[in-house]
Amino acid sequence: MLKYWRKLKQKNTNLETVDSVFDQYTKSAPSHQNAIDALQGWNSAFPSSLKLRAGQHPLFADGRIAWALQQFGSIENKTVLEIGPLEAMHTYMLNIKRPAKIDAVEANQLCFLRCLVTKEILDLDRAHFYLGDALRWLETHDERYDLAVASGVLYHMADPAEFLCRLADRSDSLFIWTHFFDDAAMPAHDVRRTPFTGRVEERVVKDLKLRYYERGYLQANANKSFCGGMKDRHFWMHRDEILKLLNALGFNNITINNEQPDHKGGPCFSLFARR
Numbered sequence: 001m002l003k004y005w006r007k008l009k010q011k012n013t014n015l016e017t018v019d020s021v022f023d024q025y026t027k028s029a030p031s032h033q034n035a036i037d038a039l040q041g042w043n044s045a046f047p048s049s050l051k052l053r054a055g056q057h058p059l060f061a062d063g064r065i066a067w068a069l070q071q072f073g074s075i076e077n078k079t080v081l082e083i084g085p086l087e088a089m090h091t092y093m094l095n096i097k098r099p100a101k102i103d104a105v106e107a108n109q110l111c112f113l114r115c116l117v118t119k120e121i122l123d124l125d126r127a128h129f130y131l132g133d134a135l136r137w138l139e140t141h142d143e144r145y146d147l148a149v150a151s152g153v154l155y156h157m158a159d160p161a162e163f164l165c166r167l168a169d170r171s172d173s174l175f176i177w178t179h180f181f182d183d184a185a186m187p188a189h190d191v192r193r194t195p196f197t198g199r200v201e202e203r204v205v206k207d208l209k210l211r212y213y214e215r216g217y218l219q220a221n222a223n224k225s226f227c228g229g230m231k232d233r234h235f236w237m238h239r240d241e242i243l244k245l246l247n248a249l250g251f252n253n254i255t256i257n258n259e260q261p262d263h264k265g266g267p268c269f270s271l272f273a274r275r
Helices: 002-011 032-037 063-072 089-095 109-122 134-140 160-168 239-248
Strands: 079-083 101-106 127-131 147-151 173-179 196-205 208-215 234-237 253-260 268-274
Touching (some): 063 089, 063 253, 063 268, 089 101, 089 127, 089 147, 101 109, 147 160, 160 196, 160 234, 234 239, 239 253
Parallel strands (some): 079 147
16 A cells, blocks of 8 residues: 555655646636636627627627517516527517516527526526527427517528428517528629528428528538537528518518618518517
């Protein structure tokens, strides 16, 4: 036994003077910034008053969400479903309006963890975050919500029409911000068409013929800040067919705002739909 301890001591010479910390620990004084720094790839900024460093986009004050809330009216004591909360900045905007609850479903593991950090920093006391596939949530949960929010989600879907149908089962009021396909806004020579394969599939949903424009991420998913869909092969819907499908699903009151045919990511708009 003595021999063993002597050998161990030789292997760990000057152990008493070594001032190192294991990689999985943070040595600095506890702070919210430490929690932010522990997760790479932030897209969103925090309110400037907090003096925290994260991403660049001020989504905590996003005019698209402010407009959606104007369309719906007060969400105080209402139930909200949010698909794809990203880093919970839109959740923050919803939370301060004091809904009864927000169920926020995020499939991206890093985004989900960043949501939990944001929840702690911004005290999102009405929000519950769930990690997993939103379609599976919509298929397996019977609850209906007063408002459903899906900002930056539809155009990442492998089956966007199915997503709209499932979402429509859960609420009579929808807010959607999405990119869409439009030949006039994005002609054949447009560089924004680079990720599209040129393949167009036809689907029939609710007796409507819908075109699915196939697209890939060009390996963007290798970046820690990636916040796209679960599969490389995903599809954009045509602008007009998004609206036709929502009409077929019973949403006869649709308002469009902030339509940007020249958006650098591709044509896009905000829409609020109500039955």
